[in-house]
Amino acid sequence: MNYRIEISPLRTWRDARGEGVKQQIVDFLKLNVDAVWTRDVYTIAADVDAAEAGKIAEFLVNPVTQYTRLGEVPAVRAEDGDCKFIIAIGFKPGVTDNVGRTAHEAIGDIVGRRLRDDEKIFSSVEYLLYGEQLTRETVERIARDLLANELIQSVRIFSGDQLQRPLPLNLPAVNAVGGGEVRKYNLEVSDRELMEISHKGILALSLEEMKAIQQYFREARGREAYGLDRNPTDVELEVLAQTWSEHCKHKIFAAEIDYENPESGEKEHIVSCYKSFIKKSTNEIAEKVDWLVSVFHDNAGVIAFNDKYDLVYKVETHNSPSALDPYGGAMTGIVGVNRDPMGTGQGAELLINVWGYCLASPFTADAEVPPGLLHPRRLRDGVHKGVIDGGNQSGIPYGLGWEYFDERYLGKPLVYCGTVGILPKKIGEVRGSEKTIKPGDYIVMGGGRIGKDGIHGATFSSEELHKDSPTQAVQIGDPITQKKLSDFIYEARDRGLYRFITDNGAGGLSSSVGEMASLCGGCRLDLATAPLKYAGMAPWEILVSEAQERMSFAVPPEKLEEFKALAASRDVEVTVMGTFTDDGKFHITYRDRTVALLDIDFMHEGLPQLHLKAKWKTPVFEEPVLAGRDAAADLKALVADLNICSDEYKARQYDHEVKGLSVVKPFVGARRDVASDATVTMIEPLSREGVVLSAAILPRYSDVDTYWMMASSIDLAVRRIIAVGGKLGHIAGLDNFCWPDPVQSEKTPDGEYKLAQLVRANQALYHFTKAFQVPCISGKDSMKNDSTKGGRKISIPPSVLFSAISKMDDIDKAVTLDVKRPGDLVYVIGSTAAELGGSEYYAMLGATGNRVPKVDAGAAIAIYERVAQVTERNLASALHTPALGGLGVGFAKMAMAGRLGMQIDLAKVPTSETCSTLELLFSESNSRFILTAAPADAEAVEAILQGVPFACVGAVDGTNQLCLSAEDASIEMPLAELLANYKETLAGI
Numbered sequence: 001m002n003y004r005i006e007i008s009p010l011r012t013w014r015d016a017r018g019e020g021v022k023q024q025i026v027d028f029l030k031l032n033v034d035a036v037w038t039r040d041v042y043t044i045a046a047d048v049d050a051a052e053a054g055k056i057a058e059f060l061v062n063p064v065t066q067y068t069r070l071g072e073v074p075a076v077r078a079e080d081g082d083c084k085f086i087i088a089i090g091f092k093p094g095v096t097d098n099v100g101r102t103a104h105e106a107i108g109d110i111v112g113r114r115l116r117d118d119e120k121i122f123s124s125v126e127y128l129l130y131g132e133q134l135t136r137e138t139v140e141r142i143a144r145d146l147l148a149n150e151l152i153q154s155v156r157i158f159s160g161d162q163l164q165r166p167l168p169l170n171l172p173a174v175n176a177v178g179g180g181e182v183r184k185y186n187l188e189v190s191d192r193e194l195m196e197i198s199h200k201g202i203l204a205l206s207l208e209e210m211k212a213i214q215q216y217f218r219e220a221r222g223r224e225a226y227g228l229d230r231n232p233t234d235v236e237l238e239v240l241a242q243t244w245s246e247h248c249k250h251k252i253f254a255a256e257i258d259y260e261n262p263e264s265g266e267k268e269h270i271v272s273c274y275k276s277f278i279k280k281s282t283n284e285i286a287e288k289v290d291w292l293v294s295v296f297h298d299n300a301g302v303i304a305f306n307d308k309y310d311l312v313y314k315v316e317t318h319n320s321p322s323a324l325d326p327y328g329g330a331m332t333g334i335v336g337v338n339r340d341p342m343g344t345g346q347g348a349e350l351l352i353n354v355w356g357y358c359l360a361s362p363f364t365a366d367a368e369v370p371p372g373l374l375h376p377r378r379l380r381d382g383v384h385k386g387v388i389d390g391g392n393q394s395g396i397p398y399g400l401g402w403e404y405f406d407e408r409y410l411g412k413p414l415v416y417c418g419t420v421g422i423l424p425k426k427i428g429e430v431r432g433s434e435k436t437i438k439p440g441d442y443i444v445m446g447g448g449r450i451g452k453d454g455i456h457g458a459t460f461s462s463e464e465l466h467k468d469s470p471t472q473a474v475q476i477g478d479p480i481t482q483k484k485l486s487d488f489i490y491e492a493r494d495r496g497l498y499r500f501i502t503d504n505g506a507g508g509l510s511s512s513v514g515e516m517a518s519l520c521g522g523c524r525l526d527l528a529t530a531p532l533k534y535a536g537m538a539p540w541e542i543l544v545s546e547a548q549e550r551m552s553f554a555v556p557p558e559k560l561e562e563f564k565a566l567a568a569s570r571d572v573e574v575t576v577m578g579t580f581t582d583d584g585k586f587h588i589t590y591r592d593r594t595v596a597l598l599d600i601d602f603m604h605e606g607l608p609q610l611h612l613k614a615k616w617k618t619p620v621f622e623e624p625v626l627a628g629r630d631a632a633a634d635l636k637a638l639v640a641d642l643n644i645c646s647d648e649y650k651a652r653q654y655d656h657e658v659k660g661l662s663v664v665k666p667f668v669g670a671r672r673d674v675a676s677d678a679t680v681t682m683i684e685p686l687s688r689e690g691v692v693l694s695a696a697i698l699p700r701y702s703d704v705d706t707y708w709m710m711a712s713s714i715d716l717a718v719r720r721i722i723a724v725g726g727k728l729g730h731i732a733g734l735d736n737f738c739w740p741d742p743v744q745s746e747k748t749p750d751g752e753y754k755l756a757q758l759v760r761a762n763q764a765l766y767h768f769t770k771a772f773q774v775p776c777i778s779g780k781d782s783m784k785n786d787s788t789k790g791g792r793k794i795s796i797p798p799s800v801l802f803s804a805i806s807k808m809d810d811i812d813k814a815v816t817l818d819v820k821r822p823g824d825l826v827y828v829i830g831s832t833a834a835e836l837g838g839s840e841y842y843a844m845l846g847a848t849g850n851r852v853p854k855v856d857a858g859a860a861i862a863i864y865e866r867v868a869q870v871t872e873r874n875l876a877s878a879l880h881t882p883a884l885g886g887l888g889v890g891f892a893k894m895a896m897a898g899r900l901g902m903q904i905d906l907a908k909v910p911t912s913e914t915c916s917t918l919e920l921l922f923s924e925s926n927s928r929f930i931l932t933a934a935p936a937d938a939e940a941v942e943a944i945l946q947g948v949p950f951a952c953v954g955a956v957d958g959t960n961q962l963c964l965s966a967e968d969a970s971i972e973m974p975l976a977e978l979l980a981n982y983k984e985t986l987a988g989i
Helices: 016-027 050-060 098-111 136-147 160-164 191-200 207-219 234-243 273-286 319-324 326-342 376-392 479-494 508-520 539-544 557-569 600-605 631-638 699-703 706-723 751-772 840-844 857-872 886-898 917-922 935-945 975-984
Strands: 002-009 035-045 066-070 085-091 120-130 153-159 256-261 266-271 292-294 301-304 309-317 349-359 398-405 414-424 442-447 500-503 523-526 550-555 574-580 585-590 593-599 611-615 662-664 679-682 690-696 731-738 776-782 799-808 825-829 878-880 901-905 929-933 950-957 961-966 969-974
Touching: 002 050, 016 035, 016 120, 016 136, 035 050, 035 098, 050 066, 050 098, 085 136, 098 120, 098 479, 120 136, 136 153, 153 160, 191 207, 234 508, 234 539, 234 585, 234 593, 234 600, 256 751, 266 273, 273 292, 273 751, 273 776, 301 731, 301 776, 309 326, 309 731, 309 776, 309 799, 319 326, 319 376, 319 414, 326 349, 326 376, 326 414, 326 479, 326 500, 349 376, 349 479, 349 690, 349 799, 376 398, 376 414, 376 479, 398 679, 398 690, 414 731, 414 799, 442 479, 442 508, 442 557, 479 557, 500 508, 508 523, 508 539, 508 550, 508 574, 508 585, 508 600, 539 585, 539 593, 550 557, 550 574, 557 574, 585 600, 593 600, 611 751, 631 840, 631 886, 631 917, 631 969, 631 975, 690 706, 699 706, 706 731, 706 751, 706 799, 706 857, 706 929, 731 751, 751 857, 825 857, 825 935, 840 917, 857 878, 857 929, 857 935, 878 886, 886 901, 886 917, 886 929, 886 961, 886 975, 917 961, 929 935, 935 950, 961 975, 969 975
Parallel strands: 256 611, 349 398, 523 585, 731 776, 901 961
Antiparallel strands: 002 035, 002 066, 035 120, 085 120, 085 153, 256 266, 292 301, 301 309, 309 414, 349 414, 442 550, 442 574, 500 550, 523 574, 585 593, 662 679, 679 690, 690 799, 731 799, 825 929, 825 950, 878 929, 901 950, 961 969
């Protein structure tokens, strides 16, 4: 029988969800609506009788605040008043329905038996809209632009007489039958036809790559013995497409590049930016430090922490799926990056999540958004909600978060998600960071089932967003299933029940098992054994699906039964799919038929290397006229700038106190409402040792020179760690490159310049990670961050997120940026120059400028070592490193956070050249700090700082004013006014 169970807030209670939707309709869509009321609907398609259905409804409702209705009843009750429209939104067939899946398990408990797989529970939400001014056209817009994503959700609108009758049941079941079909491709065709095969199949393979595949099958031997000929199967083509995708193989970073800088005469032949710069720096640093445990070859980087644990860290991007469905894409991003530490070594326990988003302004006018793209406000809301639901529901706190706004992220947002884990140094007789596979080990998949969600995710994210981008690349994560999986993993790990574990990420089983097979020399896997969400899937779809919450294991034969028994007891589905071999073959079957037989070496080493050209030319921009500007007015406006103002409203919707381990929190100060430079977290309760996390991203500097963008980002991430009490010597970095298409073509006529930008960023990464002794332990690149939807090409600015992680020996040494005592002296440490190019101040004026901040690594290191001595001796009352907005914003943040005034003489600020008042205030020169200290400690502080530029520039006072004086200006600003500007921009948004 099919039953409809409807649950809604009692009319005597508030409907917070409905009120929130109403406010969004008014604020975001600028439409008039009197009220919105919401209700949840469960459709039960299961073998339950009427009495059982009534019992289910009774258990699902909270009788104090909600009412329930069961069965075929009119859409609206008398109590619902004059409802004009109902919008019903559910998931399309095959899309993950987390609420329905959870209800499926709960209903089994209610009726006293486990529901079968073919018994389905579907969830949906209905919105009752009130208002005489509503029309079907406006209601369709509300559904389309605010409530639903029609890529993954169904929308039904009811009105008039329909509201007096029962609404039709929401039954989005997948009714496919069959499955198992395998196609073959004739590759003995023209070059044009080869490219048609690539394009139509969303393989994202170039002509050179298609011809390499063509040649491989021409020369293949021994296939006949397996029932194959020289025409590849669709399974084989899909495997190669996923394995060779930009997302998985990082083809641009691995390319041979001829780089030329005509201005300097420099010419360089580069064989792999990754090997020549990133890996080379880390390898050279590794010769001097002893705390690098595992870098670049596992799912995440691993560094030593103490005698008991190592630290694991990974940051990923999920840009393309988030552009299509911000909620599902971002949720998949966070639960996906959670699985990276889970699949590192023997499996790390999850400690902290981090997030960061590059977006277009939420205040972008509707007319500026090309057709086919989501409005930035809606995209931002969905991304935040997806990461909140994915991360906090798994019981993981967030430790760091940020947002960056630029109109060039309108085409594709950048959605960064990261996870820190802790990995025991020893698990039984095995090192926690090591794993092995032996021929004969079983291939076991555990976790969620396989569906069509996430198919072509790896290849899709390897190309620009366009009108034909595949909707099936969208996934929705299930944090509850993943939490059960993770708990099982740690038990199985501690009992030594597997040898190897890895995530089923991009490319699904084709990538995870393919990479595992390369370690032991081969595999044989039967796709017919795969647990599916529904029937009708082709073998290639099963193999490359990126459906979530899945891990692959290598289980020794003697441990298999115990492994399976533990999984069953923890309600985790595990499936034996084959065995690992040493015959050199990636051998895939479907029942008794071989559907793919590829040489492991060709899969992983047969990709043709790209040969590209890069040519640099220094851009020149017009300098803005600063004469006559009001410094006070500009500072007040700058603290309200989107990239400087408070994003506390969104950030507070995350939970940073799960586990109760935070020390320096994301927001600090007298009222915990000003963003901190970095955060400090204990790794276990009552620990004296802490983990410091920081991040830096400076995309506007790329407009001037990506070399100094990269250098400045590294410097900023490092000094943010110093600013909360950290020190040099045990800091590791993660580099996440997000770039517009840098390959010269008709679509990208400036590809050589964009590639030169990439080369210069990599050169700087090598120079400055080496100088600071901050090795990269992990990273990711995301290319092709362009959109051509709506007939308009939008490319992101070259963007690098540089994340840093460090050990703090004693959390009592941690310091925050808020000023704390009237009478404390204020010091500026480090020199200021007239470096306003790419600054937030110039951006506020609509300019770019040319003098981007540079980095003197030797001078910076001397400063950082001395500042660390100050914090080590607990001499700093407050410490902050100014960044966007320069010293002006830095002073303002410290005063606002402490709710205390400051008297500052700008003429005393150390400079390396003559600077105007505006340059002193808003230059973003690197390697600087603002420090406050008690007068009694002044002598000790100044003794430590000898040898580096510093000056006492003023004092903290008991007033509520920030006073900044200079020869040509005197600025007095009430803190209340600064706080209002700082908070109001994104308040409630």
